Amino acid sequence: MNLPNDAAGQEDVRAIISRHAHREGALLPILHAIQADRGWIDETAIRTVAHALNLSRAEVHGVVSFYHDFRTRPEPRPVIKLCRAEACQARGSEPLAEWAQSRAGDRVAIEPVYCLGLCSVGPNAMLGDDVHARLDQASLGALIEAL
Structure with missing residues (x-):
């Protein structure tokens, strides 16, 4: 940077x-x-x-x-962008986001993003340039712990 x-x-x-x-x-x-x-x-x-x-x-x-994606200051923590669009909400992204925030604490930033284009396999998240689909607490927890 x-x-x-x-x-x-x-x-x-x-x-x-x-x-x-x-x-x-x-x-x-x-x-x-x-x-x-x-x-x-x-x-x-x-x-x-x-x-x-x-x-x-x-x-x-x-x-x-x-635009939410632009930052005017560096983010010192790793960022997981969790889809919060309607299709992912229908598949449980809202409670998953609350759980992820409590799990990540101050180590990882959990940010909302509105559609990653994988609506049929949500909830989805983006970590760097990698998109992760069909997330649940176990798979998202593994992402958080790997950071």
């Missing part, structure tokens, strides 16, 4: 911008790529993106603060 004012980190942000700036609606792909690269989007990156796309800092900050 790059530090916010790290010159190499800002060069990485500029490289991400150059890969996506030609796209229509480039802001979200750029922000997602920065988030994936760094784990968070700092104020310096927001200024750099705003300048490159000819947007105000407020416009870019508004997008960053609106």
Whole structure:
């Protein structure tokens, strides 16, 4: 993870911008790529993106603060994103989320996400880039304990 004012980190942000700036609606792909690269989007990156796309800092900050997936600070804990969309709710994700939060304590962040696209095999969770399906207390507990 790059530090916010790290010159190499800002060069990485500029490289991400150059890969996506030609796209229509480039802001979200750029922000997602920065988030994936760094784990968070700092104020310096927001200024750099705003300048490159000819947007105000407020416009870019508004997008960053609106979407749940974007972070403005690094998360020191591992993150499990647990689907809370309707199909997973119908398969028990709400009580599973409560149980997972009590099991994870302060070691692991359990965050809601609304649809991972595996509705027929829910409840689902994402850990890093890996999606885990058909979760129950045993399988989700094993994920938490492995972190």
